[in-house]
Amino acid sequence: MMKIESAKDLEVISEDYSKKLYYPEAVKVNVGIASCGIAAGAQASLETAAKEFPGNNGVSINQTGCIGFCELEPLVEIFEKGKPRLLYKNITEDKILDMIQDYRESNFNKKWILGQMQDPRSFLEDDIQNPMAGVTPLEEIPILEDVSFFDKQVKIALRNCGYIDPDSIEEYIARRGYQAFIRALKDMEPKEIIQAVKDSGLRGRGGGGFPTGIKWETCAKHNGERYIICNADEGDPGAYMDRSILEGDPHSVLEGLLIAARAIGSSQGFFYVRNEYPLAVKRLVTAVKSAKRYGLLGENIAGSDFSFDVKISTGAGAFVCGESTALMASLEGKVGRPRAKYIHTVEKGFRENPSNLNNVETYANVPAILLKGADNYAKMGTTHSKGTKVFSLVGKVKNTGLVEVPMGISLKEIVFDIGGGIPKKKKFKAVQTGGPSGGCIPEQFLGLGVDFDELIKVGSMMGSGGMIVMDQDTCMVDVARYFVDFLKEESCGQCNPCREGITAMLDILTDICKGNGKEGDIELLEELGMMIQKFSLCGLGTSAPNPVLTTILYFRDEYDAHIKDKKCPSGVCKPLFHYEIDDEACNGCTLCAKRCPEEAITGEKKKPHHLDLEKCIKCGICYDACKFDAILIQ
Amino acid sequence: MSDPCLAESIETTEIDYMELDRIIEEDFNNDKENLIMMLQEIQRRYNHLPTPALAYLSTSIGVPLSQIYGVATFYSTFSLEPRGRNIVSICLGTACHVRGGERIREKLEESLNIEDGETTEDQRFTLESVRCIGCCSLGPVVKINEDTHGRIAYTEVDKILEKYE
Numbered sequence: 001m002m003k004i005e006s007a008k009d010l011e012v013i014s015e016d017y018s019k020k021l022y023y024p025e026a027v028k029v030n031v032g033i034a035s036c037g038i039a040a041g042a043q044a045s046l047e048t049a050a051k052e053f054p055g056n057n058g059v060s061i062n063q064t065g066c067i068g069f070c071e072l073e074p075l076v077e078i079f080e081k082g083k084p085r086l087l088y089k090n091i092t093e094d095k096i097l098d099m100i101q102d103y104r105e106s107n108f109n110k111k112w113i114l115g116q117m118q119d120p121r122s123f124l125e126d127d128i129q130n131p132m133a134g135v136t137p138l139e140e141i142p143i144l145e146d147v148s149f150f151d152k153q154v155k156i157a158l159r160n161c162g163y164i165d166p167d168s169i170e171e172y173i174a175r176r177g178y179q180a181f182i183r184a185l186k187d188m189e190p191k192e193i194i195q196a197v198k199d200s201g202l203r204g205r206g207g208g209g210f211p212t213g214i215k216w217e218t219c220a221k222h223n224g225e226r227y228i229i230c231n232a233d234e235g236d237p238g239a240y241m242d243r244s245i246l247e248g249d250p251h252s253v254l255e256g257l258l259i260a261a262r263a264i265g266s267s268q269g270f271f272y273v274r275n276e277y278p279l280a281v282k283r284l285v286t287a288v289k290s291a292k293r294y295g296l297l298g299e300n301i302a303g304s305d306f307s308f309d310v311k312i313s314t315g316a317g318a319f320v321c322g323e324s325t326a327l328m329a330s331l332e333g334k335v336g337r338p339r340a341k342y343i344h345t346v347e348k349g350f351r352e353n354p355s356n357l358n359n360v361e362t363y364a365n366v367p368a369i370l371l372k373g374a375d376n377y378a379k380m381g382t383t384h385s386k387g388t389k390v391f392s393l394v395g396k397v398k399n400t401g402l403v404e405v406p407m408g409i410s411l412k413e414i415v416f417d418i419g420g421g422i423p424k425k426k427k428f429k430a431v432q433t434g435g436p437s438g439g440c441i442p443e444q445f446l447g448l449g450v451d452f453d454e455l456i457k458v459g460s461m462m463g464s465g466g467m468i469v470m471d472q473d474t475c476m477v478d479v480a481r482y483f484v485d486f487l488k489e490e491s492c493g494q495c496n497p498c499r500e501g502i503t504a505m506l507d508i509l510t511d512i513c514k515g516n517g518k519e520g521d522i523e524l525l526e527e528l529g530m531m532i533q534k535f536s537l538c539g540l541g542t543s544a545p546n547p548v549l550t551t552i553l554y555f556r557d558e559y560d561a562h563i564k565d566k567k568c569p570s571g572v573c574k575p576l577f578h579y580e581i582d583d584e585a586c587n588g589c590t591l592c593a594k595r596c597p598e599e600a601i602t603g604e605k606k607k608p609h610h611l612d613l614e615k616c617i618k619c620g621i622c623y624d625a626c627k628f629d630a631i632l633i634q
Numbered sequence: 635m636s637d638p639c640l641a642e643s644i645e646t647t648e649i650d651y652m653e654l655d656r657i658i659e660e661d662f663n664n665d666k667e668n669l670i671m672m673l674q675e676i677q678r679r680y681n682h683l684p685t686p687a688l689a690y691l692s693t694s695i696g697v698p699l700s701q702i703y704g705v706a707t708f709y710s711t712f713s714l715e716p717r718g719r720n721i722v723s724i725c726l727g728t729a730c731h732v733r734g735g736e737r738i739r740e741k742l743e744e745s746l747n748i749e750d751g752e753t754t755e756d757q758r759f760t761l762e763s764v765r766c767i768g769c770c771s772l773g774p775v776v777k778i779n780e781d782t783h784g785r786i787a788y789t790e791v792d793k794i795l796e797k798y799e
Binding site for chain 2: 038070073235243277316318319335395401432470479482492597
């Protein structure tokens with residue numbers, strides 16, 4: 001096996017594999033195999049196709065990472081030299097063979113195709129010729145880059161997700177992979193690397209938003225055996241970009257770690273991956289093995305005096321382990337309790353040594369910064385938040401998926417232009433960012449440019465990039481209760497304000513949701529919130545009241561409705577509402593009666609139906625099923 | 635994880651000590667920093683953490699049993715009690731929550747006639763709620779063993795459970 005010693009060696013591999021990536025002689029089928037794709041049936045699609053086309057008989061079946069438009073999974077891309085590159089949607093196992101035939105016979109069934117790709121090059125490849133130049137686009141098939149879900153996106157951290165086989169280091173290299181690292185190793189002094197990261201304005205993508213270059217610089221100043229750690233313990237519910245990057249492009253993260261190690265002067269790195277992400281671990285293990293094979297990890301990398309190895313550890317289901325000191329305790333095999341950070345981890349962290357910890361997405365950005373230049377990166381974004389950010393756009397939104405957009409883009413553009421707005425013609429209520437540490441942002445701030453500082457100004461935060469859209473059917477008191485319940489379970493319990501404070505908040509919120517709310521509850525929640533924010537030991541506690549405080553600030557009317565009127569206007573808190581059938585709107589289609597699991601709905605065809613409240617369990621099936629808005633929340 | 639007194643809990647699982655040695659020494663180098671991963675491997679093998687295995691682990695790597703117990707009860711993936719043949723994980727992440735995950739949990743509890751965290755009498759199912767498995771675009775999501783079922787409707791729950799013996 002060839003060991004990579006120079007940029008030239010990378011070029012040799014790159015030349016060979018970019019042909020396979022961009023100009024395949026056989027029809028190339030790329031099935032998006034990430035956790036969400038698999039859940040939608042992508043693995044079965046891949047297997048069906050691989051069975052039909054074993055070996056290389058004109059069609060090659062490949063896996064790739066998450067293509068991003070999760071709503072339409074399984075997504076399958078298909079192309080061959082000289083023909084258009086098409087992305088087919090909802091390709092389950094029963095459809096995949098027909099889909100391949102559709103492409104080979106050039107029928108191009110519009111109903112199945114999401115769009116045609118005009119330019120598959122990555123952010124790092126703007127100096128090579130566009131492989132699609134000279135291919136005439138199809139009429140009547142939308143250009144993928146113009147589809148509203150994609151047109152505002154700029155893919156840097158996600159530059160290879162959905163384009164390459166994540167298990168192939170060669171394909172990563174073909175898209176300029178490891179060139180930034182070789183440059184950092186051979187042509188740059190550690191100080192220059194740190195300066196470049198500082199100049200880029202890159203801030204930590206895990207939630208804190210601390211300037212990455214400054215963190216690296218401080219860590220490098222402290223003596224001792226330094227460690228480089230990658231925080232892949234993506235605990236925020238509703239965020240899954242780190243999983244997707246690790247599953248779709250693990251080498252980009254590994255290369256980021258290598259560059260950090262070279263800049264800071266470290267010979268040992270760690271990945272701390274969530275136990276809930278087995279596929280990410282598997283892809284990472286393969287990536288580490290192949291990097292070792294090419295001599296990109298291990299002793300005397302690329303013939304230099306730089307040596308670096310990594311270990312992959314898994315967590316065991318503790319949200320608090322996303323906090324740096326808790327994560328490091330967990331890496332040591334201990335209970336993951338945070339400690340007060342009067343001494344920072346860059347000075348004394350893992351094994352009491354200087355430790356640099358960054359998040360997956362942060363590392364994935366680093367190679368792009370070195371290769372395309374810090375200025376180039378800093379051109380994107382706002383004054384204090386540079387570059388792009390990946391968001392997972394989920395909840396009550398039409399186009400759910402992973403989106404990478406320049407910092408500063410408005411919430412409205414994300415939710416309505418990219419996300420396509422709210423399904424079923426319902427009304428937008430709020431968007432929740434920052435996970436359990438964040439807040440709920442109401443409609444009046446939809447014009448807000450999303451960056452680290454603006455989100456904090458409205459009481460929320462960036463967090464790791466979860467963006468959960470909520471509509472008129474989401475009860476904001478219930479959402480606050482949900483997050484506090486989450487945090488109560490996940491509080492490590494060692495400091496009083498967090499452990500007892502959160503429990504007290506949960507008791508009050510649960511009472512309110514049950515209809516036992518009292519005058520003064522809101523004020524008490526606010527007081528408790530202030531106390532927890534001020535006196536908790538770690539970030540989990542200090543940010544825990546955010547979901548409660550922001551919902552009180554922006555949706556106080558809902559709290560009042562629960563407490564004073566004993567009503568849940570959104571129809572979520574079961575003791576506080578009931579369903580009713582609107583006689584005028586009901587046309588007697590019988591759908592609700594058929595679906596009702598308790599047989600609580602009766603009525604003749606084409607005549608208004610009747611709901612028996614005694615039997616009704618408020619499961620909401622009729623409400624969701626009714627196409628005529630005849631089921632009312634009272 | 636209800637019994638805090640490990641020594642007195644009744645343990646019937648047969649332990650293969652040779653295999654335990656292999657896990658501790660070969661897979662994880664006898665290194666106490668790997669404790670969490672050793673426990674995961676033991677749980678993968680026995681479906682829970684049998685007390686004798688933990689006692690053996692304690693002497694092998696030189697970590698007090700009390701500390702191992704601390705780790706085993708701190709992290710939510712570990713169970714000190716035997717679990718069912720099929721692990722039903724209902725995702726209660728935010729995206730699943732706003733899309734009706736709670737209702738699916740109620741339905742699962744009703745169908746299996748157990749509460750969150752419990753195991754059916756015939757040892758067929760254990761129901762566990764989990765916080766986000768990262769398939770948020772497909773919410774509500776239920777994971778049974780290694781299979782992820784997305785966009786679950788209330789009415790589909792029983793049909794899905796039937797597939798698991």
